[in-house]
Amino acid sequence: MRAIRHSLCTLVLTLFATAAFAQTTATAPKLDVPYVPTPQKVVDAMLKLANVQEGDVVYDLGCGDGRIVITAAKEHGATGTGFDINPERIKEANENAKEAGVTNKVKFVEQDLFKVDYKPASVVTLYLLPNVNMKLRPVLLEQLKPGTRIVSHAFDMGDWEPEETQVIDGSTIYLWTVPDNKKAGKGK
Numbered sequence: 011m012r013a014i015r016h017s018l019c020t021l022v023l024t025l026f027a028t029a030a031f032a033q034t035t036a037t038a039p040k041l042d043v044p045y046v047p048t049p050q051k052v053v054d055a056m057l058k059l060a061n062v063q064e065g066d067v068v069y070d071l072g073c074g075d076g077r078i079v080i081t082a083a084k085e086h087g088a089t090g091t092g093f094d095i096n097p098e099r100i101k102e103a104n105e106n107a108k109e110a111g112v113t114n115k116v117k118f119v120e121q122d123l124f125k126v127d128y129k130p131a132s133v134v135t136l137y138l139l140p141n142v143n144m145k146l147r148p149v150l151l152e153q154l155k156p157g158t159r160i161v162s163h164a165f166d167m168g169d170w171e172p173e174e175t176q177v178i179d180g181s182t183i184y185l186w187t188v189p190d191n192k193k194a195g196k197g198k
Contacts, residue, residue: 041096042138043142045074045096045099047077048077048078048181049181050077050081051178052179053078053081054081055176056161056183057081057086057135059174059176059183060161061159062082062088062133063088065087065088065132066082066086066088067088067089067090067130067132068089068131068132068133069093069126070091071138072094072136072137072138073103074092074094074102075103075106076092076103076106076118079116079118080103080107080110080112082116082133083112084110084112088115088133089115090117091118091119092117092118092119093118093119094119094120094121095120095121095122095123100119100120103118104118123142123146129153129154131158133158133161134150135160137162137164137165138162138165139165143162143165144167144168147167147170151188155188156189156190157187157188158187158188159187159188160185160188161184161185162183163181164182164183165184166184173185
């Protein structure tokens with residue numbers, strides 16, 4: 011059943027990606043992942059699964075409208091940074107942070123995920139396609155401190171077994187903690 015759900019999610023996101031790519035212009039950024047907002051119930055469950063609390067620094071990769079770091083700040087007292095390559099999403103996220111009254115706790119950066127300095131993060135959240143997760147995995151394991159929590163919506167990290175998996179309203183979320191021996195998460 012997990013494999014079927016995973017395949018269906020991959021198919022749906024691939025279809026969204028195909029449609030998004032067809033609509034891009036020469037001046038628009040090339041998006042590796044389509045914008046599909048994480049439902050608020052899933053956001054809440056991701057932050058709870060990662061045990062986000064005051065003092066945490068949450069990095070959301072492919073932040074979209076900013077809802078994950080905004081919720082982390084507003085509901086859990088954390089600070090956060092959202093990264094997205096799409097300037098429209100960054101603009102929207104900044105507007106949402108202002109409306110939520112958390113501009114002093116969050117920021118949004120238009121940046122390629124493979125050029126981010128991940129060292130300050132204590133929690134990393136993502137809703138990316140499997141191939142992007144797999145490309146990011148060695149970067150995250152190299153830069154993140156042991157004990158940093160990684161939570162993914164919908165897609166796993168290949169052969170790196172999650173510590174916990176939950177299904178929330180039909181969406182699967184995964185939790186990993188960066189190990190002391192980072193080779194443990196690097197796979198074969």
